[in-house]
Amino acid sequence: MLKHKTIAFLGAGNMAEAMISGMIQTGKVPAKQIIVTNRCNQNRLNLMKEKYGVKAVPMNELPYEEIDFLILAMKPKGAEETLSTVKSLLNSKQVVISVLAGITTSYMEERLNPGQEVIRVMPNTSSMIQESATAMSLGTYAKDQNAEDVKELLECMGKVYVIEEDQMDIFTGIAGSGPAYFYYLMEQMEKIGKVSGMDNEMARKIAAQTVYGAAKMIMEKEETPAELIDNIVSPNGTTAAGLEALKKHNGGEAISQAVNNAAKRSKEISEELEGVLV
Numbered sequence: 001m002l003k004h005k006t007i008a009f010l011g012a013g014n015m016a017e018a019m020i021s022g023m024i025q026t027g028k029v030p031a032k033q034i035i036v037t038n039r040c041n042q043n044r045l046n047l048m049k050e051k052y053g054v055k056a057v058p059m060n061e062l063p064y065e066e067i068d069f070l071i072l073a074m075k076p077k078g079a080e081e082t083l084s085t086v087k088s089l090l091n092s093k094q095v096v097i098s099v100l101a102g103i104t105t106s107y108m109e110e111r112l113n114p115g116q117e118v119i120r121v122m123p124n125t126s127s128m129i130q131e132s133a134t135a136m137s138l139g140t141y142a143k144d145q146n147a148e149d150v151k152e153l154l155e156c157m158g159k160v161y162v163i164e165e166d167q168m169d170i171f172t173g174i175a176g177s178g179p180a181y182f183y184y185l186m187e188q189m190e191k192i193g194k195v196s197g198m199d200n201e202m203a204r205k206i207a208a209q210t211v212y213g214a215a216k217m218i219m220e221k222e223e224t225p226a227e228l229i230d231n232i233v234s235p236n237g238t239t240a241a242g243l244e245a246l247k248k249h250n251g252g253e254a255i256s257q258a259v260n261n262a263a264k265r266s267k268e269i270s271e272e273l274e275g276v277l278v
């Protein structure tokens, strides 16, 4: 089905590129069926065209009548203006998909024509290599067939989880922002490796392989994280010493706070844009 769909991105930034990269790699969506636009950065559009073979056009040349799925991929603060612009350009068969943090389906529905299908999505930048953990929540009017097609589209970018929209903030805290926490962690590992005399490229690869292996164990084995930790810890050994330092420096609390703070910010964005004081 996807090969007959035309998908347009309003926004040509990091997230749009990661999603396009994932889509193209599967071969399920022909590059010529993908259109990308932005407000002003022509260099960026040229790059998307050259790198992925997609169509890249100025905003005023976007062929709305050809579009099946319109993906909003600009910053959340641009949502209001964009929705009011596209409202009169869309027909009732087109689906609006938003990847914007904090923008709720009801926010979109209130600003579009009655009955317009909307789907809220939260991918992450690992879409680039088809390893995103992506959430989707359906708006009031999303039809089953379109929801299935959008899920198939998102599966080009990795794993997809259909969730209730009230879980979207916490999902954003864990998975939308999550890659950044692991990059941060790996950056610290690389730094300390370097301080101890290790080549930093080598330390980076070693840290990444370690995180990758640990993630793969969780994905492929039945054991819980606690059981997997148990398999590593020797009494009075190196891991016990490492974990003791993590606990002493509130490592667990730091992670919880990071996720919570991101989730809180997602909720705040919704409230700010709805005009509710926070």
Ligand SMILES: NC(=O)C1=CN([C@@H]2O[C@H](COP(=O)(O)OP(=O)(O)OC[C@H]3O[C@@H](n4cnc5c(N)ncnc54)[C@H](OP(=O)(O)O)[C@@H]3O)[C@@H](O)[C@H]2O)C=CC1
Pocket (backbone or CB within 6 Å): 010, 011, 012, 013, 014, 015, 016, 037, 038, 039, 040, 041, 042, 044, 073, 074, 075, 076, 078, 082, 099, 100, 101, 122, 123, 124, 125, 176, 177
């Ligand atoms: N980066 C990430 O990891 C994730 C991001 N998101 C969401 O994705 C969205 C985009 O983030 P990201 O790609 O990182 O941001 P970027 O700043 O990299 O890209 C934003 C893009 O939107 C364009 N743009 C801005 N305003 C408009 C507009 N009104 N109409 C069309 N295009 C516009 C910009 O170009 P120009 O200025 O030329 O218009 C630019 O190409 C955000 O809403 C974010 O919440 C969601 C999940 C993960």
Ligand SMILES: O=C(O)[C@@H]1CCC=N1
Pocket (backbone or CB within 6 Å): 101, 172, 176, 177
């Ligand atoms: O930082 C942000 O707001 C966006 C949403 C999730 C990841 N990046």
